[in-house]
Amino acid sequence: MDVTVRAEAVAAGLSAERLARIDGWMDRLVGDGKLAGLSVTVARRGCVAYRRCTGLADRERGTAMAESTIVRIYSMTKPLTSVAIMMLYEEGRFQLDDPITRFLPCFANQRVLTGGTRGKVETVPAVRDITFRDLLTHTSGLTYGFMESTLVDGLYRSEGVDFQTSDATLAEVVERAARLPLLAQPGTAWNYSIATDVLGHLVAVIAGQPFGDFLQERVIGPLGMVDTGFHVPAEKVARFAANYGRGPDGALTLIDDPASSRFAAPRAICSGGGGLCSTAGDYLRFCQMMLNKGELDGVRLLGRKTVELMTANHLGGDMAAMGQPRFSESSYEGIGFGLGFSVMLDPARAQVLGTPGEYAWGGAASTAFWIDPAEEMAVILLTQLMPSSTYPIRRELRVLTYQALVD
Template sequence: MSALTETDPTGAGFSPEGLARIAPWMDRLVDEGRLAGLSVTVARRGRVAFARACGQADLARATPFTLDTVTRIYSMTKPLTSVAVMQLYEQGLFQLDDPVSRVLPEFAEMRVAVGGNRAKLETEPARRAITVRDLLTHTAGLTYGFMEATLVDAQYREHGVDYLAREGTLAEMTARVAKLPLLAQPGSAWNYSVATDVLGQFVAALSGRPFADYLREAVIGPLGMIDTDFFVRPELMPRFCATYAYDRARQLRLFDDSVETAFAKPPAIASGGGGLVSTAADYQRFCRMILNRGTLDGTRLLGRKTVELMLSNHLPGDLAAMGTPRFAETSYTGIGFGLGFSVMLDPARAQILGTPGEVAWGGLASTAFWIDPAEDLSVVLMTQLVPSSALPIRRELRVLTYAALAD
């Protein structure tokens, strides 16, 4: 899907009248000033059933948001990093239940926070080692400093744990994480975290190549994701969007400019958890590879059984049974987690239209995707509003899309 050209939606099993509801929904979001711009692409059975963009990529410069606008995808980077990890798994370089310390020895003697205060945090030894599976499923006990909910989150901020920082190295940042206490015992709770960034260093150490080089050469390049990278190449800068946030009056204000931006040059640290920029067409190519069980246009990136393992729920139940909701990338009830994606377990419990086995994730700037193997369906939403909890647009788009299925 190198180009996003609509075909007859009836051939993809959609009601044209149903899909037509998406366009006015998009227009309302822009007209009411809730978003500056956005694009939606819906693909099924290898066909693009819907592809549309509207609004502005840059309000100050009056740059239109188009289907090839380059956006910051933030945490939608995580599934690509997880694919890189599983490629090395297929080479027999590790097992999922291996301690990550076999490759990253700085994680050998971890401690877990159990109480105290900011002046003195009380800890106990980890009862078992962090495994590769723990990192892939966010059950390692790591966290994010921006959560601002626990004493461990505060320690991440105090010690400068920021994988989007423009100085230092990936190895240094990972070593900094390993020196801090865990939020929970490994395997005992689900906490969204820097785990996928740590996996970037794991890939670098196992492959003997810088993580950014490995991802470009083994995942991004073979997929033909020509506009996806850890920075915006000079020739792509005219297509790069600005990012916005709401002020107190719920008006859009500039969060990051489309020209004066750190994304205009290669970062010091390639964040496997949130560093990529991409386009709708590029990310649909990634989705197609997953739907095709590891292959795209004759190029195989992963084996069929490996992809099936990634799409399986690896938690003992849903997220609600293993954590406390603290962010907006997914609801917790009825949703599990695989190796790099959330996994729909029960649409009724999740209280949203969907299919068991469907995988999904989103990014900080309200981008989102989901892949439904049972329906041979993939949807990519690109936009530019921080944070992703500001609007319920992901859930609204899911309803509009699934309601349009006609077969």
């Protein structure tokens, strides 16, 4: 750890010596062949207390992991999309309990799965329409095709409900989803889903401009997130990390080469649920805006009360009380969900260090962030390994970060 960061750590109420334990943890992950490379950023009280990169962003080319490395953040896109739709909420364009059929009539007269087989799906009418709040809290009854656990997941795959690889438009894929049954009655169960992609389409419909343009003009640009976007331009591909999985022998294997990646060219769909690439520095600017209750460097995206509403728990309890089996981006016990973020309710029940009111999320390639308003702290973990449940690195980093608080 350099002298500057050591001094910043002490000023921010963190032990530099205890933070240095993160060094050994990072080096072991790379040395043991679990990760090709990773970066960790810890900010507190407006300054960076710890920032380190180790290993390789691209093993095949020998490119080191660096602060400027661009990675696929996948579902860490969701919080930015949630901010975008809430900016329109602040303009009085809709209320949280408004049915989305007000803007998307294709979601009228939905059906809800009750059983059956792929050849004969059994459904009943939805008792009410999906609302904006349902989408923001993942209680809409929508799902993801990659879950591969229900009949509806299978229908998503067969009907081309895929916002990552489809050549169709955002509107067309949303309309495909609207024709399929819901997993549960709206508002009754937490189920991770394409809901945030639907929110991206709602942004486009309500604002009257393409979702990607709105996000760039109203969120990414004003925050100065200069390396964040839905594709990596040719002049930046040299900084774009490779993405890895694990082969049959457990060794790292390349699954997405940066030079030939679909992220290296403009995408047919700007996926609000998982389409962005970004850097540690860029994402820290987003986190600091949230910590500042909606403002950064004189630019205000949201009002203080809106941020407080977004980061409160909107479920009846924790996710374990109303959700599917444990999902890799978060544990369920002791964790609630707000408008675009998971929310820590009870660290003892979650069985990990943390603070009630801390909010967070992660991405499919093992990236993660969390923001702790009480401790005035934000932490960002970037790497590129799929699936994100391969190793418990998010929980391990939580312990290593919180044990360093000494004030």
